[in-house]
Amino acid sequence: MPKATPVFDGHNDLLLRLFKNPGAREKIWLTGEGKGHLDLPRMQAAGFAGGFFAIYIPSPIAHDDAGFEAMMDAPPYDLPLPELIGHQAAQPVALAMAGHLLWMERASQGAFKVCRSTADLRACIASGTIAGIMHMEGAEAIDPDLDALHSFHAMGLRSLGPVWSRPTIFGHGVPFRFPGDPDTGPGLTDAGRALVHACNELKIMIDLSHLNEKGFDDVARLTDAPLVATHSNAHDVTPSTRNLTNRQLAMIRESNGMVGLNFATVFLRPDGRKSPKMSLDPVLRHLDHLLSFLGEDHVGFGSDFDGATLPEGIGDVTGLPALQAALRAHGYGEALMAKLCHQNWLKLIERTWGV
Numbered sequence: 001m002p003k004a005t006p007v008f009d010g011h012n013d014l015l016l017r018l019f020k021n022p023g024a025r026e027k028i029w030l031t032g033e034g035k036g037h038l039d040l041p042r043m044q045a046a047g048f049a050g051g052f053f054a055i056y057i058p059s060p061i062a063h064d065d066a067g068f069e070a071m072m073d074a075p076p077y078d079l080p081l082p083e084l085i086g087h088q089a090a091q092p093v094a095l096a097m098a099g100h101l102l103w104m105e106r107a108s109q110g111a112f113k114v115c116r117s118t119a120d121l122r123a124c125i126a127s128g129t130i131a132g133i134m135h136m137e138g139a140e141a142i143d144p145d146l147d148a149l150h151s152f153h154a155m156g157l158r159s160l161g162p163v164w165s166r167p168t169i170f171g172h173g174v175p176f177r178f179p180g181d182p183d184t185g186p187g188l189t190d191a192g193r194a195l196v197h198a199c200n201e202l203k204i205m206i207d208l209s210h211l212n213e214k215g216f217d218d219v220a221r222l223t224d225a226p227l228v229a230t231h232s233n234a235h236d237v238t239p240s241t242r243n244l245t246n247r248q249l250a251m252i253r254e255s256n257g258m259v260g261l262n263f264a265t266v267f268l269r270p271d272g273r274k275s276p277k278m279s280l281d282p283v284l285r286h287l288d289h290l291l292s293f294l295g296e297d298h299v300g301f302g303s304d305f306d307g308a309t310l311p312e313g314i315g316d317v318t319g320l321p322a323l324q325a326a327l328r329a330h331g332y333g334e335a336l337m338a339k340l341c342h343q344n345w346l347k348l349i350e351r352t353w354g355v
Helices: 014-020 022-031 040-046 065-072 087-107 118-127 147-155 190-202 213-222 246-254 281-294 317-329 334-353
Strands: 007-012 048-055 112-114 130-137 157-161 258-261 299-301
Touching: 007 130, 007 258, 007 299, 007 334, 014 022, 014 048, 014 087, 022 040, 022 087, 040 048, 040 130, 040 317, 048 087, 048 118, 087 112, 087 130, 087 147, 118 130, 118 334, 130 147, 147 157, 147 190, 190 213, 213 246, 246 258, 246 281, 258 281, 258 334, 281 299, 281 317, 299 334, 317 334
Parallel strands: 007 048, 048 130, 112 130, 130 157, 258 299
Antiparallel strands: none
């Protein structure tokens, strides 16, 4: 068996787990609590080289999570989206999560580093230090004047999605609907267009995952950076609103962009169900489709660790070697494996941030 290839990952929600359990963050991060998908020891054991760590603002109003879970395992479904959250309510939460990420760096005693440049990333990969990029999944914490964007950039923010499905002052996301397509509403607002320009100026990567089709098209018209969807799959294989159509994939390819394959079962399974009881065949189908449309230089992983239900064959970060074994058995050679696992993300980041 070839040695496991280091994996750089497009999306995880570990910061949300820390935010919900602040008194247990040392156990969660440093020693592991036997729960969730990520912690420092398991990441080191599994060859997790780094990734985008998402700041996500949970809805302040409780929803029927158990009911939603049941609906998502019995398609068709169309879940209602939470209401817009203003920046005054979102900023304290975002600041706390940014603080958790910076604490993770200090507490790891050199095993983990928050990266602000491609030089930082390359140094981490070379030394075996786990690399973390501060990402915002939904820009609720950014005010209309964009002052907070500059503040978070100074803290290390280098990637941002204008929306997480629910609307923001910047645009509209897709609902969780199956079957469905991403053409679900209007495009970017005036504030959203200003946000794209500001992100371009600051070299903050813009994430198109969760954004609806008209918003996607608006970003494509406005941005001077590659188009990126950090954790999305192929709509042709699984017709979820969250997955990308062939037209969108073609636009990403033409921009020299990137797609990270999402491990969430609801976006992998052709039947749209949430159940983890599935083989890895749908993973292979999605990867084959993405590679056929994007080419081998524009596909990677965007796991959604700690933010989704995963196939039982992956389970958590320690399932990455098993996933790699399945890809090798499917016929993926070592050069392609290295691209999918980390090289493509590093080159995309270099194209976006600059050398």
